[in-house]
Amino acid sequence: MLVFVTGASGFVGTSVTKELLANGHQVLGLARSPESAKKLRDLGAQVVEGSMTDHELVKETVKKADGVIHLAFNHDFSRYKENCVEDGDLVRAMGSVMVGTDKPLVVTSGTGVVLGLPDRKADSPFKEDDPYPLSADWMHRMHSELPTYELAKQGVRAMVVRLTPTVHGAGDKGFIPRFIAKARESGVAAYVEDGANVWPAVHRDDAAVVFRLALEKGTAGSAYHAVAESGIPFKDIAGVIGKNLNVPVKSISQEEAGPHFGFLGIFAGLSNLTSSEKTKAELGWAPKQINLLEDMEQSYF
Structure with missing residues (x-):
């Protein structure tokens, strides 16, 4: 085709x-x-x-x-x-x-x-x-x-x-690299409230x-x-960032998210639990690649 x-x-x-x-x-x-x-x-x-x-x-x-x-x-x-x-x-x-x-x-x-x-x-x-x-x-x-x-x-x-x-992988220029850059700049890897909100x-x-x-x-x-992953707690993402940059991992309030993250504040607090069961069943899709947190450890710092 x-x-x-x-x-x-x-x-x-x-x-x-x-x-x-x-x-x-x-x-x-x-x-x-x-x-x-x-x-x-x-x-x-x-x-x-x-x-x-x-x-x-x-x-x-x-x-x-x-x-x-x-x-x-x-x-x-x-x-x-x-x-x-x-x-x-x-x-x-x-x-x-x-x-x-x-x-x-x-x-x-x-x-x-x-x-x-x-x-x-x-x-x-x-x-x-x-x-x-x-x-x-x-x-x-x-x-x-x-x-x-x-x-x-x-x-x-x-x-x-x-x-x-x-969507992660080597060469990513999306949200994760921007959160890493913000942590470098601010000296803290922040998450919003309890950080239990999840990202697929x-x-x-x-x-x-x-x-x-x-x-x-x-x-x-x-x-x-x-x-591939239905929902990763944002606190876990911030934890990997803090560990690899050797900066504190810290909770901030919803009101602080905007001033701290800038436009990224909206995304830091979003929760988007998502299923792909139909996609896997109907298309026969089976994800095989490394997961986000492991990829961050290997490719993002």
């Missing part, structure tokens, strides 16, 4: 590209810089040079492909809502040339889409088929999910893969397998969870 992959040279995208190539697929990667293009060619992928904001280029590329995995996303949190709206527009653009083809379209979202949803209990694992926000005004990442489900009703084998807040996690190579399996045999309209 010739697979068009947006974000193919990114942290998760590189693993997805390798996973697809290793399993007999061809990859057509979107690259916005010469460096990204070279990286993809070195991996053995074909390249389309351009930006995901160029919808006409994207649509023409989608027409050539047998399937699409959409990973690219602008992670500038200063304009998060706008980025989510733009991502939804891109999903619609890609899907518009796939209607009636039954080709697979795998769109990326996050397990945090249900955070704060009324009547959700923090100690109840978020399952793939659980109710999700029906309005993107409630959780902006639904701008990506809702059009995907609409396309699934229009003859596109469209589905969602939700990633965990931390997955290694990027395990996540890549979910994307491939969804592409190959996922069901239209489904959501899958790339979740």
Whole structure:
């Protein structure tokens, strides 16, 4: 299968590209810089040079492909809502040339889409088929999910893969390195209140397998969870940071989290217990990589 992959040279995208190539697929990667293009060619992928904001280029590329995995996303949190709206527009653009083809379209979202949803209990694992926000005004990442489900009703084998807040592995530039940097700067590895709030996690190579399996045999309209560990207490994450930096591990109040962490304060206190049982059963996915805390010990300091 010739697979068009947006974000193919990114942290998760590189693993997805390798996973697809290793399993007999061809990859057509979107690259916005010469460096990204070279990286993809070195991996053995074909390249389309351009930006995901160029919808006409994207649509023409989608027409050539047998399937699409959409990973690219602008992670500038200063304009998060706008980025989510733009991502939804891109999903619609890609899907518009796939209607009636039954080709697979795998769109990326996050397990945090249900955070704060009324009547959700923090100690109840978020399952793939659980109710999700029906309005993107409630959780902006639904701008990506809702059009995907609409396309699934229009003859596109469209589905969602939700990633965990931390997708870990060597080269990670996400939340964990930022919390480590904050601990270095402040001289304390902090957690919020009792630190019992939990983060799900997955290694990027395990996540890549979910994307491939969804592409190959996922069901239209489904959501899958790339979740290897359903919930790691944030206090344990802070403990590994404190141990390796030789700084105190300390509880701070919810009110102190913002001033201490900055924009990371929201994430430090989130609890996102998440199940992937349906994903494992339906796709035959079995995570094999190192867990988060062990990976932190080996690769993050």
